Each structure stands twice: as C-alpha cells, then as structure tokens.
Amino acid sequence: MKKVDSYKLFIGVAFSYQFNWALMTTVSMVFMVTVAGLDPLQMVLVGTVLELSAFLFEIPTGIVADVYSRRRSIIIGYFMVGSGYMLLGLFPRFDVILLSQVIWGVGSTFLSGASQAWISDEIGEEKANRSFLIASQYGKIGSLIGIGVCIALATIDLRLPIILGSLGLVLISLFSFFFMDERFFRPVTEENRQTWLQLAGTFDQVVLLVRSYRVLWIFIVIAMCEGMYSEGYDRLFAPFLVKSFEFPILVGLDTVIWWGVMSTGSTVLAFVAVDIVRRFIDTSNYRHLVMVLTISSALLAAFTFSFALAGNFYIALLAYLGVAMLRSVKDPLFTALLNQNLESTTRATVLSIQAQADALGQIGGGPTIGVIGKFISIQVALITSTITLIPTIGLYRLVLREKQGHNLD
Numbered sequence: 001m002k003k004v005d006s007y008k009l010f011i012g013v014a015f016s017y018q019f020n021w022a023l024m025t026t027v028s029m030v031f032m033v034t035v036a037g038l039d040p041l042q043m044v045l046v047g048t049v050l051e052l053s054a055f056l057f058e059i060p061t062g063i064v065a066d067v068y069s070r071r072r073s074i075i076i077g078y079f080m081v082g083s084g085y086m087l088l089g090l091f092p093r094f095d096v097i098l099l100s101q102v103i104w105g106v107g108s109t110f111l112s113g114a115s116q117a118w119i120s121d122e123i124g125e126e127k128a129n130r131s132f133l134i135a136s137q138y139g140k141i142g143s144l145i146g147i148g149v150c151i152a153l154a155t156i157d158l159r160l161p162i163i164l165g166s167l168g169l170v171l172i173s174l175f176s177f178f179f180m181d182e183r184f185f186r187p188v189t190e191e192n193r194q195t196w197l198q199l200a201g202t203f204d205q206v207v208l209l210v211r212s213y214r215v216l217w218i219f220i221v222i223a224m225c226e227g228m229y230s231e232g233y234d235r236l237f238a239p240f241l242v243k244s245f246e247f248p249i250l251v252g253l254d255t256v257i258w259w260g261v262m263s264t265g266s267t268v269l270a271f272v273a274v275d276i277v278r279r280f281i282d283t284s285n286y287r288h289l290v291m292v293l294t295i296s297s298a299l300l301a302a303f304t305f306s307f308a309l310a311g312n313f314y315i316a317l318l319a320y321l322g323v324a325m326l327r328s329v330k331d332p333l334f335t336a337l338l339n340q341n342l343e344s345t346t347r348a349t350v351l352s353i354q355a356q357a358d359a360l361g362q363i364g365g366g367p368t369i370g371v372i373g374k375f376i377s378i379q380v381a382l383i384t385s386t387i388t389l390i391p392t393i394g395l396y397r398l399v400l401r402e403k404q405g406h407n408l409d
Contacts, residue, residue: 003181006122010115010131011138016172017078018139022146023153023165024085026263027256029238031158036092040378043235044370049098051231051362053105054112054355070118071182073110075173080107082169089162113351116335121184126284129339132332133278140271140328144264151260158256218399219338220357225392227361232369232385233304237320240378245313262317266324273325274332283336287400293333294396300326301389308382337399361388 004012032038038046084104088097120128150161241247247255281288300323307319338354365388373381 002179004179006119006181006183007127007131009176009180010119011135013115013172013176014135014139015142016168017142019142019146019149020082020165020168020172022143022263022267023150023161023168024089025165026147026150026161027154027158027259028088028162029235030242030256030259031089031092031162032097033239033242035158036094036097038094038097040236040239040373040381041370042094043239044231044366044373046094046097046101047231047235048363048366048370050101050105050108051227051359051366053102054109055359055363057106057109069182070114070121070185071176071180073114074118074180075176077107077110077112077114078169078173078176080104080110082166082173083107084166085169086163086166089159089166092159109355112355116339116351118182118185120339122181125339129283129336130278132335132339133274133283136274136328136332137271137278140267140274144267144271147260147263147267150263151257154256154259215399218395219354222392222395222399223354223357224361224364225388225395227358228365228369228388229304229361229385230358231362231366232373232381232388233323235366236369236373236378236381236385237307239373240308240382241313241316241320243378245316248313262320266321266328269321269325270328273329277329277333281333283333284340286337286340289333289337290396290400293330293337294393296326296330296333297389297392297396300330301386301393304386304389305383308379308386 029043032043032046081104084100084102084107087100087103091097116128116132119131123131146165150165153161153164247258277292281292283289303319303322303326307316307323310316310319335351338351365385369381369385372384
C-alpha cells in the first residue's frame with residue numbers, strides 16, 4: 001500500500017487530530033463539573049492522575065520511540081488516547097474517569113516527542129521547525145471546525161461529541177498504521193537488539209547530554225514551572241466561570257453555546273497570532289525564539305491574573321481569550337527552541353524528558369492547588385498557580401545567556 005508524503009501526513013494529522021480534540025474537549029470540563037459532578041479537588045486530582053501516568057511512562061516510551069520505531073509509537077499513542085477519552089464519555093463517574101486518565105496519560109507518552117522526532121528525521125530539522133508552526137495553524141482550523149460540530153452535538157447530549165471525537169482518534173491511529181511512512185529512522189536490527197540493554201544505553205546517552213549542558217537543566221525547570229501553572233488553570237478555569245458568573249443570555253440559546261463562542265474566539269485569535277509569529281519570527285534564530293517566549297510568558301502571567309481577579313463575566317472572557325492566544329504561540333516555539341541541535345539518536349527521549357518535567361510540575365503542584373480551590377476559593381487557587389509561572393520570565397533570559405558560546409551537539 002502506497003504511503004502518504006510525510007510532510008503532508010504530518011500537516012493532515014495535525015488538522016484531524018485537533019478537529020477531534022476540539023470535539024472531545026470543548027465541553028469536557030463542563031461535562032465533568034455538571035454531569036459527573038466533580039468538585040475542585042476532584043477536578044485537579046483527575047489531572048494529577050493523568051500527569052502521574054505521563055510522568056511514569058514518559059521516558060520509557062520516549063526511549064522505545066528512539067530504539068524501535070517512532071511510527072509505531074505514534075500509532076499506539078493515538079489509539080490509547082482515543083480509547084481513554086471514550087471511557088470518560090461513556091461512564092461519567094469519578095472512579096472511571098480516573099481510570100480513563102491512566103489510559104489517556106500512558107497513550108499521550110507514546111505521542112510525546114515521537115511525532116516531532118519522526119518528522120525531523122523524515123524532512124530535516126530546519127524544515128521540521130517551520131512545519132511545527134504550519135501544523136499549528138492547520139490544527140487551529142481543524143479545532144475551529146471541531147468546536148462548531150461539538151456545540152451542535154452538545155446541545156443534543158454533552159456525551160455525544162466526547163464519544164465521537166475519541167472514536168476519531170482511534171481512526172487516526174488506523175490511518176497512520178496503513179499510510180504513515182518511516183524511511184530515515186533506523187531501528188536496531190533484530191540480531192543486535194538487546195532490549196533493556198539498548199534502552200538503558202539510550203537513556204545513559206540522554207543523562208550524559210543533560211548533565212553536560214546546563215541549558216537543558218534550565219529547560220527542565222521551565223517545563224516544571226509551566227506544568228504547575230497549567231494544572232491549576234486548565235482544571236479550574238471552567239468551574240471558576242460556572243460558579244463565579246452568571247452567563248449572559250446569548251440570543252436565547254443554551255449556556256453551552258457560550259463555551260462554543262469562547263473556544264471559537266480563542267481558536268481564531270490563536271490562528272492569527274501563530275500566523276504573525278510564523279511570518280515574522282525566524283525559528284532558526286535562537287535569540288528571536290527566546291525573546292518571544294520571554295515576552296509571551298510575562299503577558300501570560302498578566303492575563304491569567306486578570307482572569308482570576310475579574311469582577312465581571314466580560315473581563316474574564318477577554319482574559320481567557322488572551323491566555324489561550326498566548327499559550328498557542330508558546331507551545332510550538334518552545335518545541336522549536338528545544339529541538340535545535342538535538343541529535344537524532346536521542347531527540348525523542350530528550351523531548352520526552354521535557355514533557356516528563358512538565359508532568360512532574362503538574363503532579364507536585366496540582367493537589368495543593370486543588371486543596372486551595374476546595375477549602376479556600378477557586379480564585380485564590382488560580383492566583384497561586386499563576387505565581388508559579390513568573391520564574392519562567394527570568395529563566396528564558398538565562399537560557400539565552402547560557403546558550404551563547406555553547407551548542408547542544
């Protein structure tokens with residue numbers, strides 16, 4: 001069976017993945033608050049279980065992608081994430097939702113680092129760095145369409161878009177199985193494969209790399225800080241809006257329409273912001289990347305503080321849109337920054353370590369944020385999570401100073 005061009009497949013999967021992701025997640029937080037009846041602490045614990053699963057399996061699955069096959073790792077990942085989310089939609093109970101997070105979390109580790117490493121090998125690092133931003137834009141288009149479909153289905157039943165979106169991810173896995181190529185990755189041959197010895201050897205290479213270059217340690221600390229921030233915000237923004245404000249009547253339509261308006265607005269703004277960055281920021285220029293990430297982090301903290309302290313719904317809405325726009329810009333640029341000068345043999349594993357550091361930040365900070373949200377207030381919990389983001393502003397500047405005169409090769 002003829003394989004699809006790697007670049008086109010990468011962009012196409014980015015579109016279809018984000019379409020199904022939007023289908024699953026646009027109303028998932030509202031679903032967990034209103035249908036499953038989770039309180040703030042339970043909401044955060046759901047995220048903590050997800051991130052704990054990611055933390056425990058991130059490096060092993062990243063090493064599998066480096067040693068065996070990135071393609072195989074990606075296929076498994078899409079299948080598991082889809083299956084986990086489907087379980088959440090079918091059985092809206094706290095215990096089952098926790099189980100779904102384990103499946104989803106392990107599945108996400110098969111994806112983390114593998115797709116970036118795969119496309120970097122297939123089309124080259126320079127073109128891959130540009131493709132991250134282009135894929136992000138196509139993903140925003142897919143997300144925009146997915147939001148519209150989600151809201152239409154959610155007015156019938158909140159579970160419907162979650163189930164159908166998760167099924168879509170399973171179908172992406174099957175499509176990748178038949179049409180995804182892998183020409184330039186060279187797995188260890190069967191006669192030379194030593195399984196755990198080979199895995200340990202790859203891990204030792206990565207440990208040596210991280211210990212040799214202080215800048216990688218700074219990346220890890222940044223990821224941990226951003227993980228602590230995102231766990232509080234991602235899990236509590238929905239209950240904060242639901243419990244703090246009365247949603248204005250929107251042309252006589254159900255409140256769920258507001259979630260579609262918010263998601264659509266954030267997606268459009270994110271698309272425009274990423275397009276501007278793609279046109280004017282040279283992703284091969286280390287200094288430019290660091291400067292944009294520094295400014296984005298400062299603005300993100302300011303917008304999140306504004307969201308938590310908002311006195312009315314419309315101020316909170318504007319702050320929410322600002323947060324979503326800035327985070328959409330930061331993610332592909334951070335990947336491009338970290339991806340520079342990483343060797344192919346350890347690229348997926350190093351990217352996995354970064355993702356694991358993010359998960360560790362969420363695991364360490366999540367329960368504390370949840371307790372604050374449950375026993376003090378959700379507003380104080382959001383403020384606390386935002387404070388953990390502030391150190392990244394200085395850390396990005398430290399990255400620039402540390403990088404000068406050093407290469408990660």
